[in-house]
Amino acid sequence: xxxxxxxxxxxxxxxxxxxxxxxxxxxxxxxxxxxxxxxxxxxxxxxxxxxxxxxxxxxxxxxxxxxxxxxxxxxxxxxxxxxxxxxxxxxxxxxxxxxxxxxxxxxxxxxxxxxxxxxxxxxxxxxxxxxxxxxxxxxxxxxxxxxxxxxxxxxxxxxxxxxxxxxxxxxxxxxxxxxxxxxxxxxxxxxxxxxxxxxxxxxxxxxxxxxxxxxxxxxxxxxxxxxxxxxxxxxxxxxxxxxxxxxxxxxxxxxxxxxxxxxxxxxxxxxxxxxxxxxxxxxxxxxxxxxxxxxxxxxxxxxxxxxxxxxxxxxxxxxxxxxxxxxxxxxxxxxxxxxxxxxxxxxxxxxxxxxx
Amino acid sequence: xxxxxxxxxxxxxxxxxxxxxxxxxxxxxxxxxxxxxxxxxxxxxxxxxxxxxxxxxxxxxxxxxxxxxxxxxxxxxxxxxxxxxxxxxxxxxxxxxxxxxxxxxxxxxxxxxxxxxxxxxxxxxxxxxxxxxxxxxxxxxxxxxxxxxxxxxxxxxxxxxxxxxxxxxxxxxxxxxxxxxxxxxxxxxxxxxxxxxxxxxxxxxxxxxxxxxxxxxxxxxxxxxxxxxxxxxxxxxxxxxxxxxxxxxxxxxxxxxxxxxxxxxxxxxxxxxxxxxxxxxxxxxxxxxxxxxxxxxxxxxxxxxxxxxxxxxxxxxxxxxxxxxxxxxxxxxxxxxxxxxxxxxxxxxxxxxxxxxxxxxxxxxxxxxxxxxxxxxxxxxxxxxx
Numbered sequence: 022x023x024x025x026x027x028x029x030x031x032x033x034x035x036x037x038x039x040x041x042x043x044x045x046x047x048x049x050x051x052x053x054x055x056x057x058x059x060x061x062x063x064x065x066x067x068x069x070x071x072x073x074x075x076x077x078x079x080x081x082x083x084x085x086x087x088x089x090x091x092x093x094x095x096x097x098x099x100x101x102x103x104x105x106x107x108x109x110x111x112x113x114x115x116x117x118x119x120x121x122x123x124x125x126x127x128x129x130x131x132x133x134x135x136x137x138x139x140x141x142x143x144x145x146x147x148x149x150x151x152x153x154x155x156x157x158x159x160x161x162x163x164x165x166x167x168x169x170x171x172x173x174x175x176x177x178x179x180x181x182x183x184x185x186x187x188x189x190x191x192x193x194x195x196x197x198x199x200x201x202x203x204x205x206x207x208x209x210x211x212x213x214x215x216x217x218x219x220x221x222x223x224x225x226x227x228x229x230x231x232x233x234x235x236x237x238x239x240x241x242x243x244x245x246x247x248x249x250x251x252x253x254x255x256x257x258x259x260x261x262x263x264x265x266x267x268x269x270x271x272x273x274x275x276x277x278x279x280x281x282x283x284x285x286x287x288x289x290x291x292x293x294x295x296x297x298x299x300x301x302x303x304x305x306x307x308x309x310x311x312x313x314x315x316x317x318x319x320x321x322x323x324x325x326x327x328x329x330x331x332x333x334x335x336x337x338x339x340x341x342x343x344x345x346x347x348x349x350x351x352x353x354x355x356x357x358x359x360x361x362x363x364x365x366x367x368x369x370x371x372x373x374x375x376x377x
Numbered sequence: 378x379x380x381x382x383x384x385x386x387x388x389x390x391x392x393x394x395x396x397x398x399x400x401x402x403x404x405x406x407x408x409x410x411x412x413x414x415x416x417x418x419x420x421x422x423x424x425x426x427x428x429x430x431x432x433x434x435x436x437x438x439x440x441x442x443x444x445x446x447x448x449x450x451x452x453x454x455x456x457x458x459x460x461x462x463x464x465x466x467x468x469x470x471x472x473x474x475x476x477x478x479x480x481x482x483x484x485x486x487x488x489x490x491x492x493x494x495x496x497x498x499x500x501x502x503x504x505x506x507x508x509x510x511x512x513x514x515x516x517x518x519x520x521x522x523x524x525x526x527x528x529x530x531x532x533x534x535x536x537x538x539x540x541x542x543x544x545x546x547x548x549x550x551x552x553x554x555x556x557x558x559x560x561x562x563x564x565x566x567x568x569x570x571x572x573x574x575x576x577x578x579x580x581x582x583x584x585x586x587x588x589x590x591x592x593x594x595x596x597x598x599x600x601x602x603x604x605x606x607x608x609x610x611x612x613x614x615x616x617x618x619x620x621x622x623x624x625x626x627x628x629x630x631x632x633x634x635x636x637x638x639x640x641x642x643x644x645x646x647x648x649x650x651x652x653x654x655x656x657x658x659x660x661x662x663x664x665x666x667x668x669x670x671x672x673x674x675x676x677x678x679x680x681x682x683x684x685x686x687x688x689x690x691x692x693x694x695x696x697x698x699x700x701x702x703x704x705x706x707x708x709x710x711x712x713x714x715x716x717x718x719x720x721x722x723x724x725x726x727x728x729x730x731x732x733x734x735x736x737x738x739x740x741x742x743x744x745x746x747x748x749x750x751x752x753x754x755x756x757x758x759x760x761x762x763x
Contacts, residue, residue, distance in 0.1 A: 082732065086727060089725035
């Protein structure tokens, strides 16, 4: 069966429900050109929980409930995801208590958990507690014919990192939006060299999935929807036929493709961010965030948050977004247009605004 | 032209609603089932006729009795009886009063209309217990009165009688069980400033403010349905799943497929609703899956329909499983963010709108007083349920 036909036939079913998930197991080992490309599998991403300690064992209830709901829903999935990646920002201010609290909630998951580091987990103690608990902040592994890389993309230059006397001041500055005292994220030379080496012996036909906390592309600097050395990382990934970059941090659904690299973002379990207006054409200026956006619907705390199940087949990824109080969405890779596309809303896309 | 046609239909459909009770909008009438006096009378008879059950003793009115404000005042409803005893359901009988305004029926909204709803209880194995709709239709056709009346009301030959006619007549009758004119309505929509006393007014303030009630139990400028017609997880029934939500959901999906296969020939293309209808009323653990049993969406785990609060003082016990016996308990439940004991765990599936409210004892008492002001005069004499 060709992928497109598959998508057509399952477009109603791929919405990430407990029943259809079992149907996604439909064999799909052959690519459109008839070649084999590994097994199909499903994994989940839960991300940006931002658990915040109030005092002692008291944590912000809203963020706790968001993560707990995602964990419980993830455990409903049938078949079980092969693994669950946590996309970073487990805590809000990088405190040991926050990271430990998050680890405890995540321990209820019924599938193996992989961890990624976010800036909120890092800039208090430079990731010391996080690394003690979860291990290396960048690593790779192979799963059913796909090479999977987890990067630490939230580093900044050493001068900035070391200029602070008060670690909490550093953390708070990095947590802010549009803060002129902040600094742009990067993967850095050391990790880029590691990545090159890691990919050295991987066949160019092997599908690659790269997880990064920040987008491995440049969207909006003021909010660090940005990785300063994105082009250099993309250069390393260019020789591979099928590359999928999955990033967190933006708390919203984004998808695009640059060359061979398909990009998908994931939702936060805590709160949504608005769309950065770099989407519009031509020069203009982002308004400053004067009111921190908590939630889209002031009554339903889960509104505009969520998590995602991802189907991997033919080396490409299809996202099934689980969106509480909202219609679930599917962003799937369309082999015909060679782009990730929303299965429902793509047709009605509104062109970007060119004037006010 | 199309607009004109629509307008005509609208006029036609509203003609039958004579004096609209204060506080309620016109009753929505489906265009394929217009209200007629004869049909309503026929529906009234069918609603109260116990012959359409396995033991000849269960009618719609058994669980929806007028003298009990169209409920049965039981935590969960009883079905027919035989040598094995009386069948027990898993859910609380919701009142028929103002059910015509819901956009879906049953606690999990598994059918969209009263017509679709009214045909299931007679053939559910723990309610009416008839084998099939064919059986029921046979009974109608063999009864001289019904044969004649149905043919007349729907302008058909007796041989053309189907379950749809049974369902339509009952639905038409149910669309006449409409009730407003409460003290709240007189205060809110009737301009009677003194219709609510000081305590009830304070309760209304809690209802609109700190109590967060109105976000789901909606009130508008011109009328109040006290429902958003949505499904929410309030934490009710969470304990009954004993931490096995995931296992029960998986078991249900397997059982549902089997049940659909079993019912395939009996009911044609309505198997989806039919299989779910049987499973959720037969097994408490499946019942507690709530809306998920219908949509299979993770976000619908344990979610049930927001029910109207009109006549709420007369329609206890409360919640989909009848697990809360008084309005005081209900308010306490919401005040603690979906539990009766502050030390109980929260369900991780809890709706995003439910959180502790920090109401004072006085605020809670006021809120209950306000809810008691939602009783319509015609049900004022129904014994209060605790």
